[in-house]
Amino acid sequence: MKFYPTQIESYLNCPRKYFYSRDPDLRRQYSKASPHLVLGNAVHDALEKFFDLSKVPASDRTLETLNNLLRDAWAGRGIFKRNGWKQKKVREEAFEGNRENEKAWGQKGLNMLYRFFQTQDTTTVPLTTEQFHELRLTDDVTLGGKIDRIDRTPEGELIVIDYKTGKPPWEKDPAKVAEKDLQLTAYALVVSTKFRGTVARCSFLYLNDELEIGFKPDDALIARKKDEILTVCGRMLADWKTEDFDATPNPLCGWCDFSEICEPGKEYLRAKEAGATGENLELPF
Numbered sequence: 001m002k003f004y005p006t007q008i009e010s011y012l013n014c015p016r017k018y019f020y021s022r023d024p025d026l027r028r029q030y031s032k033a034s035p036h037l038v039l040g041n042a043v044h045d046a047l048e049k050f051f052d053l054s055k056v057p058a059s060d061r062t063l064e065t066l067n068n069l070l071r072d073a074w075a076g077r078g079i080f081k082r083n084g085w086k087q088k089k090v091r092e093e094a095f096e097g098n099r100e101n102e103k104a105w106g107q108k109g110l111n112m113l114y115r116f117f118q119t120q121d122t123t124t125v126p127l128t129t130e131q132f133h134e135l136r137l138t139d140d141v142t143l144g145g146k147i148d149r150i151d152r153t154p155e156g157e158l159i160v161i162d163y164k165t166g167k168p169p170w171e172k173d174p175a176k177v178a179e180k181d182l183q184l185t186a187y188a189l190v191v192s193t194k195f196r197g198t199v200a201r202c203s204f205l206y207l208n209d210e211l212e213i214g215f216k217p218d219d220a221l222i223a224r225k226k227d228e229i230l231t232v233c234g235r236m237l238a239d240w241k242t243e244d245f246d247a248t249p250n251p252l253c254g255w256c257d258f259s260e261i262c263e264p265g266k267e268y269l270r271a272k273e274a275g276a277t278g279e280n281l282e283l284p285f
């Protein structure tokens with residue numbers, strides 16, 4: 001079975017949420033497009049095509065090109081035409097016809113790309129962008145994921161980059177992020193094996209904040225994370241056998257697409273509203 005780091009993280013947060021999100025019918029019925037989803041997808045799509053020499057020649061790598069790619073991706077037109085119908089539906093759902101709100105989110109995307117263009121090397125020719133890569137870890141577990149960008153340095157080492165359009169985490173210390181993170185180290189494991197090279201650095205690039213949080217994933221870290229991943233995947237496989245996934249209500253229930261059909265989640269949210277979850281929402285000053 002295939003496992004993506006984002007799915008593993010979702011399972012660790014709440015197994016039931018992971019289970020619901022794997023069901024295409026439930027996803028269709030309950031997952032709603034949000035402004036942040038529209039923004040994130042358009043920024044990723046624009047950056048993918050910007051670095052694709054078959055779509056944008058190196059001489060055309062200007063800020064204007066990048067901005068126009070964002071607009072085209074957002075609208076589902078130009079080289080993103082095949083997404084036209086889908087984008088129309090997603091925009092309607094996310095912005096509900098509120099043009100001012102959509103404008104503010106679009107401007108946010110343009111600002112991110114402006115900062116990216118000012119601070120990043122835009123002449124680079126990545127090894128891959130927005131591509132799926134996978135690695136068979138055991139007979140039962142294949143680890144994979146869509147990796148935003150992989151670069152190769154002149155010395156032949158590999159760099160893994162994950163773009164983020166949301167807020168950076170409270171914890172920014174790279175060593176602590178490396179210990180806590182599963183996604184980048186999982187990618188490093190896949191990439192180093194697939195491309196037979198050393199991953200010199202893997203990074204989250206927070207586009208809104210011009211912030212890069214990155215680290216070198218050494219062999220010991222990769223080995224530790226591989227064990228961790230295999231342990232969690234073992235639990236996931238066992239849950240799939242019985243299709244019995246625990247619900248673990250938590251503060252993110254309020255943002256869970258499936259709270260409507262999840263009794264423990266609903267109960268938690270009711271208790272939270274009544275102030276019975278122990279979360280002290282009062283200001284301490």
Ligand code: SF4
Pocket residue numbers: 014016017020247248249250252253256257258259262264265266
């Ligand atoms: S509402 Fe909460 S408990 Fe229920 S699936 Fe979502 S995150 Fe899990």
